[in-house]
Amino acid sequence: VPELPEVEHARRVLGEWLGAATLEGVAARGGRLLGPGASAGGVVRALSGRRVCAVERRGKWLRLGLDRGAVFSHLGMTGKWVVAALDDAALPHERVRLDVRQGRRRRSVRYTDPRGFGRFLVVGEGEPPPTAWSTLGPDPLLDGVDAPALHGELASRRQAVKAALLDQTLLAGLGNIQATEALYHARIDPRRPARTLSRAEVARLARGIGRTLADTLLRDDGATITYVAEAGASNPFAIYGHQGEPCPGCARPLQKVVVAGRGTVFCARCQR
DNA sequence: AACGGAACCTGAAAGC
């Protein structure tokens, strides 16, 4: 259930596990994950023997640059990259397996995804990247958030500001949690039509985005990422998942509504 | 053209 910070963490670990590695053994389960028209056999043929030159992230997408072609990986709602021993059996819901060699060292890197909303798209040399990748807006971490430019974009949209923040062509990497948290930090009601935000409010929003991403990145930098939905995980967010509890700012109970089809927590007093 | 809602899946938690 990853947003930008968790995907950034995945980029870092994949850089370690796959950097300058040769793909010696590849296995994939067919299906939607591989994209329309792609087959497991085709993926195995395209990747076997390839060398990983770069591991990059834009928004919620990962790109594995190869000596010929590339792989675009999206984690969907429940995707995860994990490292295993070469003789480990398939993990639950394992969909892709990359057995690699880095110099003398060998590893087995697995992609698991229970709900299967993720993507593992193999693109050959000279083929264009997936549309979803090439239409991504600025990445807040790589490009920063340009408040005046964001204000200009929002000025032409009637939709709720939270819906706009979830549009990956506007900004790449925000999801339901980060959008909820950014709007809280910026003290803006998530239901406000995007075009009604003043320049000063968009400037606050830009800072709110930076703040929630930095907070979450700091937490995710440890070895293990705990997801709110997982049993026994404590919720580290300011308001996400805290509906009914007192607002950290004013102590009034936090509300929960649906905006753009997604559960949205906010404080009716602090966020206007 | 833009927007809201359903669809795509599985599993954990809440409800009865």
Add this chain to the structure above:
DNA sequence: TGCTTTCAGGTTCCGT
């Protein structure tokens, strides 16, 4: 206890 319903940190397609 056990069955049913709801909901989940995402994206895309479809109808209005």
